[in-house]
Amino acid sequence: MARIDLDHIAHAYRPNPTKPSDFALKEVHHTWDDGGAYALLGPSGCGKTTLLNVISGLLVPSKGRILFGGTDVTRMPTEARNIAQVFQFPVIYDTMTVYDNLAFPLRNRHVPEARVDAAVRETAEMIGLTDKLTQRARGLTADQKQKISLGRGLVRQDVNAILFDEPLTVIDPHMKWQLRSQLKLLHKRFGFTMIYVTHDQTEALTFADKVVVMYDGEVVQIGTPGELFERPRHTFVGYFIGSPGMNVLPAEVAGREARVGGHAVPLPRAYRRPAGKVELGVRPEFVRLVDGREGVPIVVTGIEDVGRYRIVRAQLGDLELNAVVKEGVAIPSAPRAVFEPAGVNIYADSHIVEPEA
Amino acid sequence: MDKTWNNKAWFMVLPVLVLVAFSAVIPLMTVVNYSVQDTFGNNEFFWAGTEWFKETLTSDRFHQALWRNLMFSAIILAIEIPLGIAIALTMPKKGIGVPVCLVLMALPLLIPWNVVGTIWQVFGRVDIGLLGRSVTALGIDYNYTQDPIDAWVTVILMDVWHWTSLVVLLCYAGLVSIPDAYYQAARIDGASKWSVFRHIQLPKMQRVLLIAVLLRFMDSFMIYTEPFVVTGGGPGNSTTFLSIDLVKMAVGQFDLGPAAAMSIIYFLIILLLSWVFYTVMTQAGEERR
């Protein structure tokens, strides 16, 4: 296992990129710790597969270097990088038994048969396929095949990292969380560096210690699930993580006050007047509905009762606003909305603006 | 899911049934009719029973033709299948080379069979043919009209030239359907080229290969036009396959009875072999699941 350094990496599929929009992957500069569980999360076309291909060695980035454990591997081919990868669709060797599938990477590297046997049995134990070792791999279910793909990586105990490319796509829903929890357990017990690419926020947040959120070729935030929820650094993160997503409202900001739809909203800290398109972001969970004179005036257009909470859909002038009201909390008949200062963030051109110190 | 049963559907297939009846069943019945009768012309027929079948099954002429057919099929399969796989493997997977290769490969398949025969008939002639002249110039004694072995070599070369493309195209279709992830995984697993072929490409081509073998076997077993045009079944009877023999008997000698019996036996052999192949193929398919 190894630390992975992404040293000012960027990639464009066309030659001689000049403007930012030429890049399918905009500059990333980050270090991923040895033994960490990372998820690359974003919608299709966000650049997460490009980044994965740079790491796996299928692509040489147009800019920057990639280092495994301090060694520059930017120009090394996949087979020399000593990584393992689990693909969207299970890749198994149809004609072989489960045992031979797991032994394949070791036999190719001329490992003595005694050590192959020990490693295969240990791996089969880890992925729970010990009783299937003598079976033909082609007869197995999709989740078992996916475990074999994973096992072929685990069997080489010296791999630098294990990459997952949407590995649960073809798995039945009820098997998904079982596989996910097993992955998490494996990570905890054996401390592999794991990189998991997905467009499913639950998969990413459940699997990873650190989630790398990508949008439009850019890494917009790297953070723990808690950080992504509480302090989204980009409006896309606020929208994509959480259901319903963050309210993003056009605003004017000056000092400790923002004006939204012509109404004043107090801010927790003072801001210098930000440049660009300024927006105020507040999650529906941080919108409190009150009776009285506090807050901004709203018109409730609908209430959806989900049992454990209600989603209140409202208009603030022309702007749509969602609020989440917990079970047992009453909704006033003609409420006003208060944005809890702790949950309010300011964005300029979609990126978070830090308040003045 | 419950299905709605509707017997009207049978009316939809009725036209095809009628068509098949006219084009296949009725002629076949006529042949059956001939095979159990004897005639001396004037449209007079006499009951002959199973006599023609006995005669055919015990005749050396039939045995030899059948043997030639089996030999021929075995040889061309042994050449065309490995050659086809090898060519398919070397073909490009993307870029401008793909359409170019595909068109080149498809060319021999687009030529009518009798034209193929004529081309090779000329090509192999020692007096004016490019092949015949060149080989003779190299000091090799070659003449397909006189030497049975030369005739066989020519007919086999012709078939390989004509039909290997089909195997190539089928194998190529099998190869391009293999997702990139397989090759990538194999690289990560450190697999050698041979391993990739043995454990990924060959298993994934298994289905199309079975189809290729079936098609090539059937076709070569029924071969008629090309050798007929090139060698006319000669020299001697050395390239007289079952189909050629059959035509000689029916059209050349007007032995309608024996010819009918022979064609029924020929038909049954093909039916039997088709069934064997079909069973093998479906079993292989089931094992995959």
Place this chain on the structure above:
Amino acid sequence: MLELVDVTKVVGADTHIEGVSMTLSKGSINVLLGPTLSGKTSLMRLIAGLDRPTRGDIRIDGASVVGVPVQKRNVAMVYQQFINYPTLSVYENIASPMRVKGADKATVDREVRKAAELLRLTDHLKKTPLELSGGQQQRTALARAIVKGAGLVLLDEPLANLDYKLREELRAELPKIFAATGAIFVYATTEPTEALLLGGNTATLSLGRVTQFGRTIDVFNRPVDLITAETFSDPPLNTLAVEKRGALFGHAHGLTVPVPADDLGLPDGRYTIGFRPHHLFLDAPGGAAVSLPARVAVTEITGSESFVHVDVADARWVALAHGVRNFDVDDRITVHVDPDRLFVFDAAGRLAAAPRALQAA
């Protein structure tokens, strides 16, 4: 008005739908909620007229329609797969049902634009369906169902194939779209949350039977039996088989939960108690809550909520908590059960008592 009277469908030896009776009124949204193979699609096919019931009657405005083929009924359907004409533009796709009817050009144009506006497709009318995202493709299919002007619109898991954000957006708009048409909507789904978000009425299905039919929130709050409560809970209802002795529910592994004050009148005996995942608390809620030791099996984080799967005695429960709550596998934690949140089911699975908090509602 659409009435189903004791509708039953038997195919061979299997009973697909058994004795379903319900009345759907004009302009209502009716959710058929149940797991896969519970009979949702079979029931829809019967309502649409694609299949004929073995027994029972289906009436529209009082007149029986059994035997009337689907083409002659005024029905529109939307499926899980995005079904559009791939070579036609979005405009022509939406217009197609009206063209079949032979409507004049001006009417077609007016209706198509109205539906496109409602489904936010106005900017895409000239494109073909394959140039659209999955969400827009399904919007096109919905628009086509709406311009048909059908009195009955059947939707079979229409959002199941969409990404979660698109699903969320379209789901929020659906009630508005439905309200604008006034037809009877029948909407099949496997997701309880979807039923709650759509509101209207819900019929819970299990093994081909409708276990309960009523206002969605009423069915959710007062399920008539354990099966209904389990069908209408995602993640699943947490349950425990107990023996009531006086003021205590006792479990085989020594766990005890006090009997809620209102339920003390129930006779002693065997019961199943159940409570919703968001009522299994990770932090003591105060009051009469009992604390139980638990072992974490896995934590799933959706973003705004966390599902903590725990083992308590021999039961596997799920605690649904707000925000991000991250636990490691095998962590030992304490969970809290509030007796005031308990559903109590008798030995036959019938509801014996609902949580006090909901009785006023």
